[in-house]
Amino acid sequence: MIKRVEVNYRGIFQKTLGKYIGGDIVQIASRMGKVAFSNGRYSDSPERNGIPCKYFAFVSPDLSEEELEAECGAKLDIDEADVSVVVDDTMVKGVEPWGWHGVRAINEKLREKGCLLVTSQHSHDQLLTFIPKQPFSWRLATVEGPASLAGLWVYKDDLTRERVLGALAAVDPGIISIEAVESYLLEKTKDKHRAEAARASYDATLRNMRVVKAGEGAEWHHEIPRLPTWKEFESGGVVVPAVPRGFTMGPRGQSRNERFLRGTTKSHRPVVRFDLCIKCTLCWYDCPDECFDPTDDGLYDVNYEVCVGCHKCAEVCPVPECIVMVDELKFDNNDSPWEHHKRDPQGYIKWAEEKKGLERIHYPHVTGTGMEIREGKFVPPKPDKGGPAAGAKA
Numbered sequence: 001m002i003k004r005v006e007v008n009y010r011g012i013f014q015k016t017l018g019k020y021i022g023g024d025i026v027q028i029a030s031r032m033g034k035v036a037f038s039n040g041r042y043s044d045s046p047e048r049n050g051i052p053c054k055y056f057a058f059v060s061p062d063l064s065e066e067e068l069e070a071e072c073g074a075k076l077d078i079d080e081a082d083v084s085v086v087v088d089d090t091m092v093k094g095v096e097p098w099g100w101h102g103v104r105a106i107n108e109k110l111r112e113k114g115c116l117l118v119t120s121q122h123s124h125d126q127l128l129t130f131i132p133k134q135p136f137s138w139r140l141a142t143v144e145g146p147a148s149l150a151g152l153w154v155y156k157d158d159l160t161r162e163r164v165l166g167a168l169a170a171v172d173p174g175i176i177s178i179e180a181v182e183s184y185l186l187e188k189t190k191d192k193h194r195a196e197a198a199r200a201s202y203d204a205t206l207r208n209m210r211v212v213k214a215g216e217g218a219e220w221h222h223e224i225p226r227l228p229t230w231k232e233f234e235s236g237g238v239v240v241p242a243v244p245r246g247f248t249m250g251p252r253g254q255s256r257n258e259r260f261l262r263g264t265t266k267s268h269r270p271v272v273r274f275d276l277c278i279k280c281t282l283c284w285y286d287c288p289d290e291c292f293d294p295t296d297d298g299l300y301d302v303n304y305e306v307c308v309g310c311h312k313c314a315e316v317c318p319v320p321e322c323i324v325m326v327d328e329l330k331f332d333n334n335d336s337p338w339e340h341h342k343r344d345p346q347g348y349i350k351w352a353e354e355k356k357g358l359e360r361i362h363y364p365h366v367t368g369t370g371m372e373i374r375e376g377k378f379v380p381p382k383p384d385k386g387g388p389a390a391g392a393k394a
Helices: 015-031 065-072 089-093 124-128 160-171 178-189 192-207 282-286 312-316 337-343 345-356
Strands: 003-010 035-040 052-060 081-086 110-120 138-144 209-212 268-272 292-294 300-302 323-327 359-362 372-375
Touching: 003 015, 015 035, 015 052, 015 160, 015 178, 035 065, 052 065, 081 089, 081 160, 089 110, 110 160, 124 138, 138 160, 138 192, 160 178, 160 192, 178 192, 192 209, 268 300, 268 337, 268 345, 282 292, 282 312, 300 337, 312 323, 323 345, 323 359, 337 345
Parallel strands: 003 081, 081 110, 110 138
Antiparallel strands: 003 052, 035 052, 138 209, 268 323, 292 300, 359 372
């Protein structure tokens, strides 16, 4: 028997966290007399900020190390997962890792009665508005809290690691037990507080686990591209079409590779108050992914399928509250914000302010310290077209 765990994390921001969780599972299982090993998926490059990546852990009570390695070690991806851990809940909207082709469902590999374990502050119902339905029943559990985001090999020690281990023991004790988790943490860290965090997460997860019935969840609209088979290479090879080149003013006016929808790398998206914009061009100029499309009125639309949520536009914008980064799970589509603004300016302002709320997400310059939440404010619409932008710096 083999128990398979996948840890879905975001490249650079959670690389060390994902590696630690995978390694901890192996060490804890080994203490229980089981055979286990962990590896990362080679083709997921962590050099891309936020790219969805995976670590794997495989545990068996009855196979030898050689047998387990032969069965699980040489595959790019697993066939199925008993538990799929998601350490950033925005990935429930779909992921496009470099090891896959196209936008894929976060529960694609989850087996029947398996468990999707998500670090989140959202309810099960909120998460299920994005997670696609399956033809079988499965379980959904949450580890309450925000995503633990740091940087590259820097590790943010906020007990997410310990809490995930405790929750994993709750959703599938056949992988690791809570007693083994506590013993491991006490011996390794000499810190009783860490073992207590794992136990508290274990108890909370047992109370906060839901069975998702067959057919319950969201409709999945992303087409899975078909890769050519080896037989199709026999006569004349395969032509790889070039990315069309061209430019027009307005939404999606720039030519882009439509097969590379890198928007799944973002945890936050920019919300723009177009009425406050002073047309300084900095968001368009400094965006590393060219997700801002010039429009014929001097503004810049956002293509959310290309935006990776890097925060650069919000950092360089000189007008307070003009561009604000907002939790990605507040949005259920990638529609053009500029078209909404042109169609209904006042309605758009109301929509934008509701999405923004009063919490402002900010990344400090000190690497590894994670996010800061600062207090924002509502800025009323400009009093007239010719006046200065409300809230602009002098």
